[in-house]
Amino acid sequence: MEVEVNPKIKQVRPGKIISIVIAVLFIVVIGGNAFTSVEYGHVGLYKTFGKLNDNMLSPGIHFKIPFIQTVIQVNTQVTKAETDTSASSKDLQPVSTHVAVNYSVNKDSAYNLMNNIGGNFDGVIINPAIQEIVKEVTAKYPAEDLITRRDLVAGEISELLTKRLGKYDLVVNDINIVNFKFSDAFNQSIEAKQVAQQQALKAENDLRRVEIEAKQKIAQAQAEAESLRLKKQEVTPELVQLKQIEVQEKALEKWNGVLPSVTGGATPFVDIQSLTQK
Known part of the structure; x- marks a missing residue:
């Protein structure tokens, strides 16, 4: 069975089909280059035939003239720059310093920065200033x-x-001295000094401990002497006589009423009369 072809389709020439395809491709290419997007944390600047436009673009999709305009994106987020610097201290000790600087671009002045310095502002401005x-x-x-x-x-x-980079619309957010590196000889002298300081501190603490212990012993002796003095003040003739009577009473309680027949010395005298007269 033969299929009939639409006469209109028969009239379409191959050259015309190619022209249509080219036109569609051209439209697609033009359309694809007519829009651009600015990323979050950035601002955009139009560049037309090499000339920078001060019209700042916020993050999002923007129209541009295809093949004529481009959009330069400037990062306005906080960025870190790290630099190693070799110098000498006031006492002429060689010192190497590793510094980390957090900075950001003032988005309202991004045009001035890019127009006057360019995209390589970190190498042109920031690192030399830190050094x-x-x-x-x-x-x-x-x-x-x-x-x-x-x-x-x-x-x-x-x-x-901050003062130096502020001239170029750069904001210093924070700075950290990551490390100071000195010569081996200086490090050894610092270590020896720290050991000497620790030993001196230990000796001082030992001396304080000895002084405290001595004061404690003196205080204890004074307290004992004072206690003995007070006890002596309490001893009166009446107290002595009372103690003697107590001793005699205890001896009498233990006596069985029989005098010893043999003694090796003087017989202890017990004043029975004084006891019976109480």
Whole structure:
């Protein structure tokens, strides 16, 4: 059975089909390049024939002229820059400092930053500024103070860096001195000093303990002497006589009424009369 073909379809030429396909592809390509999206935490800037436009784009989908405009995205989230710096302390000790700086781009000034500095602003502005300021600050402090007063040193670096980067619309959020590295000789001297301080502290504690124990013994002796003195004040002739009577009474209670026939010495005298007259 022969299928009849629509005459209109027979009239369509192959060249026309190719033209239609090309037109559809062109529309798809144009449509795909007519829109762009700005990621969250970024702002966008139009770039037309190499010229940057100060019209800032917020996160989302935006229209652009295909093949003529591009959109540059600027990260406005907090970013970390880490730098190693070699310098000398005030007492000429070599010191290597590892610094981590958290910074962000002021989104309202993203155009000025990109137009004047460019996308490589971290290598052009941030790292050199950190290097210079860390060297400047560490040169003000002796090596030991860099260790013991780290918060003060970090605060001074942060203050100077904030002023420097503020000129380029960069915001310093936080700065951390990750590590100070000194020479082996200096590390050994610090260790020896700490050992000496610990020994001195131990000796001081031992001396305090001995002093406290001595004071305790003196206080105990004074208390015993005072107790003995008070006891002596309590001893009166009447008390002595009373004690003698108590002793004689106890002896009389134990006596069976018979005097010993043989004695090896003087017979203890018991004043029976005084007992019977009570």
